[in-house]
Amino acid sequence: MxxxxxxxxxxxxxxxxxxxxxxxxxxxxxxxxxxxxxxxxxxxxxxxxxxxxxxxxxxxxxxxxxxxxxxxxxxxxxxxxxxxxxxxxxxxxxxxxxxxxxxxxxxxxxxxxxxxxxxxxxxxxxxxxxxxxxxxxxxxxxxxxxxxxxxxxxxxxxxxxxxxxxxxxxxxxxxxxxxxWRLALLSLVVLPPAVLLTRQVARMRHRVTAERQRRLADLHVQIEEGLSVSGVLLTKTLGASPRLTERFDETSSDLVGLEIRSRLAGRWRMATMNIVFAAVPAAIYLAAGFPATSGKMTIGTLVAFIALQGTxxxxxxxxxxxxxxxxxxxxxxxxxxxxxxxxxEIAEPVQPARLTRADAKGEVRFSGVGFAYDPDRPVLTGIDLHVPAGSTLALVGETGSGKSTLASLVPRLHDVTAGGVSIDGTDVRELPLSDLADLVGVVTQETYLMHASVRDNLRHARPDATDAEIEDACRQARIHGLISSLPEGYDTVVGSRGHRFSGGEQQRLAIARTLLRDPAVLVLDEATSALDNETERALLATLDDVSRGRTTITIAHRLSTVRNADQIAVLHRGRVVELGTHEELLLLGGRYADLVRGGLGAERVAA
CATH class of the missing domain: 1.20.1560.10 (ABC transporter type 1, transmembrane domain)
Incomplete structure (x- = not known):
């Protein structure tokens, strides 16, 4: 409880x-x-x-x-x-x-x-x-x-x-x-001290029990943190097992003493109540024996009175x-x-506009966009970008430059604090959230898979998807072969947080899940970060295929991911400082060129 x-x-x-x-x-x-x-x-x-x-x-x-x-x-x-x-x-x-x-x-x-x-x-x-x-x-x-x-x-x-x-x-x-009425008055005199004594013992037990509950909560936290998949992995890699074991032993030892004190306090409470239950009837029996207080009471009346008093x-x-x-x-x-x-904070529009997937082209426009988690510390300022339907925009910049925040404004994971973001000329804040979810698909670097089968994880994106559609999405994401090779195929349980699969396999499952929705706008927030070079090249080729006819906004740390983008926007401290193609920005010799020449060498761009 x-x-x-x-x-x-x-x-x-x-x-x-x-x-x-x-x-x-x-x-x-x-x-x-x-x-x-x-x-x-x-x-x-x-x-x-x-x-x-x-x-x-x-x-x-x-x-x-x-x-x-x-x-x-x-x-x-x-x-x-x-x-x-x-x-x-x-x-x-x-x-x-x-x-x-x-x-x-x-x-x-x-x-x-x-x-x-x-x-x-x-x-x-x-x-x-x-x-x-x-x-x-x-x-x-x-x-x-x-x-x-x-x-x-x-x-x-x-x-x-x-x-x-x-x-x-x-x-x-x-x-x-x-x-x-005489014995009733006597009960009124005897009961208050008995009640006060019992309450005092109850308070003592409560203090001990509260401390025991706190230490028991600590024990539960230690079990959860030390014996979960992530906790065990962290403990083994840090060599922290002896320290955690010692800490667990100390908490468990404290519980021994608290449990003994709690049981004794409970026993004292029961003993006190038993004494009260015996003392009050005894006083009534004694009073019934004196003519002054008995009032010629019959035996039956006395027994009935004692029974009532006991309740x-x-x-x-x-x-x-x-x-x-x-x-x-x-x-x-x-x-x-x-x-x-x-x-x-992200509310449904009062008078929603309608933009169905069948009618959407996927043109995205950022107009004077500003955003801040804290009013005194803006994250984005004055962002103006136009992403034509079916084109690709790549966002690059140092860590903390605002790339992920900017991309998150398209599916309304956050709302702008200034300006607006629109799809096909309609502000995303005017679209019903269900329509916006149909229009914009998001794949992030932090893949979340439920403890369910592969099929159920994919159907989470589209419950009415057929098995053939699920398999087709997995073929596009280059994961169908792996799933088919498993003994239980698409009925394989992915395990807690997807630990049954590697990081790259989880990301491919996430991409397949998003492709199953067939969005008009695709937001890829370092979606290929966990893939090896060979798998990434194959998946990029796939994304090039599936991106045709849909707008793609990509945040990436690899040069191979952004160099073929129609536009590359370089962000610095929440502002777009450079905009152009890969070749144009290299010739400009500015921040993008510095990023390419930076510590990530020929293969990576700073994220």
């Missing part, structure tokens, strides 16, 4: 992390109740069932009193049978009500959780690339899975337990007063933790709403 679940009790004190979350991002009760508004009828039935169950269960002690005081002394078999049958009836009714109540509350919680989870996933899908570069992946997953999953407890545990505990406490108190302690403790439960629940919703309220 996530450590932010409302079910986590802290001995009466809200978790500081929950308080910080609510301070940073307050939530309104109206918004939370709005989530459950469509289910108000079901929730009303749940509350009614809780009240009914509590009321019915209160009949049990009175039935016991009637058996002891009337049926047994009078040897009234008929009355005895009726009372016993009523006891069994009460047990059956409360059990059935409990099942129905659990079913209804769980169903409501699951439906609300499903709606929240789906809406949040769709909302996060609409976030810009910048959001995911700023945010830890584990944090996104935690909010989407753990926090929303724990939200189930708000309905099935926190809300229902508050209603049930309140009903039980009020009903039990009234019933105890009806049986014996009062746990719900009373639950009510004393209401503040903690509500704070934890609000913090949970705060974390969910914080992500749900994130502004969408």
């Amino acid at each position: 996530d450590d932010r679940s409302p079910s986590r009790r802290s001995g009466g004190r809200p978790d500081p992390a929950d308080l910080r979350q609510l301070s940073d991002y307050p939530v309104s009760l109206r918004r939370i109740t709005g989530l459950f508004a469509p289910h108000r009828s079901a929730l009303g039935v749940v509350v009614a069932l809780i009240v009914l169950s509590s009321a019915v269960s209160l009949a049990q002690p009175f039935l016991v009193r009637h058996v002891i005081d009337v049926a047994l002394p009078r040897q009234d078999v008929r009355l005895l049978v009726l009372c016993v049958a009523a006891m069994l009836g009460v047990a059956v009714v409360t059990a059935v009500i409990g099942v129905v109540q659990t079913w209804l509350s769980t169903a409501v919680g699951q439906r609300v959780m499903h709606r929240l989870r789906s809406d949040l996933f769709a909302h996060l899908q609409r976030q810009s690339l910048g959001f995911f570069t700023r945010t830890r992946g584990g944090e996104v997953q935690s909010r989407l899975v753990n926090d929303i999953g724990s939200m189930q407890g708000v309905v099935t545990q926190t809300a229902t337990s508050i209603a049930a505990n309140l009903t039980v406490v009020i009903g039990t108190a009234v019933a105890m007063a009806a049986l014996s 009062l302690f746990r719900p009373l403790m639950g009510l004393l933790n209401v503040g903690v439960d509500i704070t934890a629940s609000l913090a949970l919703f705060s974390r969910i709403f914080e992500y749900a309220d994130l502004p969408v």
Whole structure:
């Protein structure tokens, strides 16, 4: 269970992390109740069932009193049978009500959780690339899975337990007063010290448990980092295995002591509660023996009173933790709403223009383009480029010159902060994102493959693609032969992050995946960087073939990749400082010529 679940009790004190979350991002009760508004009828039935169950269960002690005081002394078999049958009836009714109540509350919680989870996933899908570069992946997953999953407890545990505990406490108190107001007053005197003692022990256990949870989280991180494919590879290449093993051993050793202390604290809590459960009835028995406090109480009344008193302690403790439960629940919703309220930086156009793949020619134009992640530090300034339909533009320059950022503006991975980018005269910000994805295909140097079969990875780009179309795209990317040679062919699972294939093979799969979409504009961000020279030459020949009739924007670090481009734009500090063909720029003798003559020699251009 996530450590932010409302079910986590802290001995009466809200978790500081929950308080910080609510301070940073307050939530309104109206918004939370709005989530459950469509289910108000079901929730009303749940509350009614809780009240009914509590009321019915209160009949049990009175039935016991009637058996002891009337049926047994009078040897009234008929009355005895009726009372016993009523006891069994009460047990059956409360059990059935409990099942129905659990079913209804769980169903409501699951439906609300499903709606929240789906809406949040769709909302996060609409976030810009910048959001995911700023945010830890584990944090996104935690909010989407753990926090929303724990939200189930708000309905099935926190809300229902508050209603049930309140009903039980009020009903039990009234019933105890009806049986014996003198012993009821005595219980009011005895219970508070017992409750305070139990809460104090609970707080001690919470402190130990919280520390154990932190160390356990450290252990999980070490396992994830040390035993993942990438982690093992890094550890072996750095020779860091002894150091990681020593660190893991130290954390595991700390957990031994914390686990012992946690178990002892838990045992002390149980021992305290057992003492309370024994001491309070003992005090009541003692009081019942004195005429001043007994009020001529019958044996049946005493037994019934003790039974009622025994049901009062746990719900009373639950009510004393209401503040903690509500704070934890609000913090949970705060974390969910914080992500749900994130502004969408790359939004769908209000009045979209239409440009279908069948109608697109692929002319790309950058007009006065400026971009900045930070307003005070522009990445691109005053970029004016025209890429005619079907032509090739190569972007070169030093690392950090803005090449990848400029190319990312075409598929709207980022939005310009000045100027505009258009395809066939239509600003990309005016196109529906689905249409833009059909028009622009992107292959980057960082290939991502899912842990699925080759076929499923390729169909991710186009779910309706036939097997023949998939194989044709792989032939174009020079990967069909390799896939066919595998024992399971296109059903081969690529492995975690594609580790089943080499870097070059992964890139060829990525290119095949993009070609399957048949885009009008192709953006290649160092797409051949992981290929050897021979494979690159074969793939470049293929890209020359498939690029005919489509516009290609290439970012490359190899001279062989850019020398045949129709235009080469040289970027420096976010500006285009040179523009022309390979021969024209060499004759110019400027920055491009310096890049060619630089440390990458005759075969590479600085990226």
